[in-house]
Amino acid sequence: MQTGHVTTPFGRRPAKLALVKGQLAIAGSKPNARIEKWKVFRDVCEARERFGLQDRALAVLDALLTFYPNGELDAEHGLVVFPSNAQLSVRAHGITESTLRRQLGALVDAGLIHRRDSPNGKRYAHRNREGEIEQAYGFDLAPLLVRASELAILAQDVAAERMRFRRAKEALTICRRDVRKLISAAVEEGAFGNWGKVETAYIDILARLPRYPNRAQVELTLDEMELLREEALNILETQLNTEDLLGNAIQNDRHIQNSKPESIHELEPSSGQKLGEGSAERAQTESETEGRPKARPEPIKAFPLGMVLRACPQIADYGPGGRIEHWRELMKAAVGVRSMLGVSPSAYEEACNAMGPENAAVAMACILERSTLITSAGGYLRDLTKRSQRGEFSLGPMLMALMKVNDEGKRRTA
Known part of the structure; x- marks a missing residue:
């Protein structure tokens, strides 16, 4: 029996069997010869979440260790410190006495220190004639010495867990960025695919992630996000491979059927040409070529960029630096307008598939000009x-009407 190594608390504090068990375990263990006290303290700080300790409890433990005179914990020199509450409060950065008592109790419950209470509950020591301490009543630091190896292993485990958690969050951040930018790029450039469904899945995955997730929740979200990224990449890869095959076929057709293709500028109506004359010429050309095998139609810009900007000047505000100089800048500005007017990505994607990316961007510019008269831009x-899709719509009349309205407005203000 090791009853001499077990003490019960003074006053109204009850003696708990868990505390008795902890004292017996410490008494029956063979402690290390000595250990650097601040190394043990750093391990406790690292593993404090495993013990359920607050930062103020660590401040109290730090204060207790400052009352131990040696730099190393050594059982031969005694491990009991006996400062008063006033002294402890000063060295624990001035915490209140009630908080001090509560945090001392937390350290005792965690099994990091033991109470060695005197008969009257005071903390003091008996010394011999040489001034050496023979018996001390206060707080016993022996658990720190006995559990030093255990605390070091716990600290390493917590540090490794924190590293795995941080890397999982970093991987999730990168994956989220990849999926978000792939969706945006696909919608902006009119890529084939149900990108509205992909974006919905992306939002649903993030909605299931708690505000303060643990590592398991982050890793589960990362697995789902990686699968979504693979799906988006597969859609884009399939389309790019298809475009390469179609591009090669178109190049071969042009080489065989038309060695001198018309330029884009020749296909666009010039600023000095009347619409009626252009329509008549096109009708005559169609009648002349009727019955002949038709070549594959090429995607062209139906109207000059200058004409579009003249009819829809507001779209320039969404371009880089408040101006638009190229078709790609117009298409990027149209994506921003789409988001601002509340048009869904799926609606814009369908427009790109039906009209072509350039004409869809022109349509968005026209809708922006008439936004005050349109209840639902998406509808x-x-x-x-x-x-x-039914062949019942052309952007020409809409552009001409807007251009006429803007020109009349300029003449009135001139």
């Missing part, structure tokens, strides 16, 4: 898309 764009 209006879907209606234009359906009419375009």
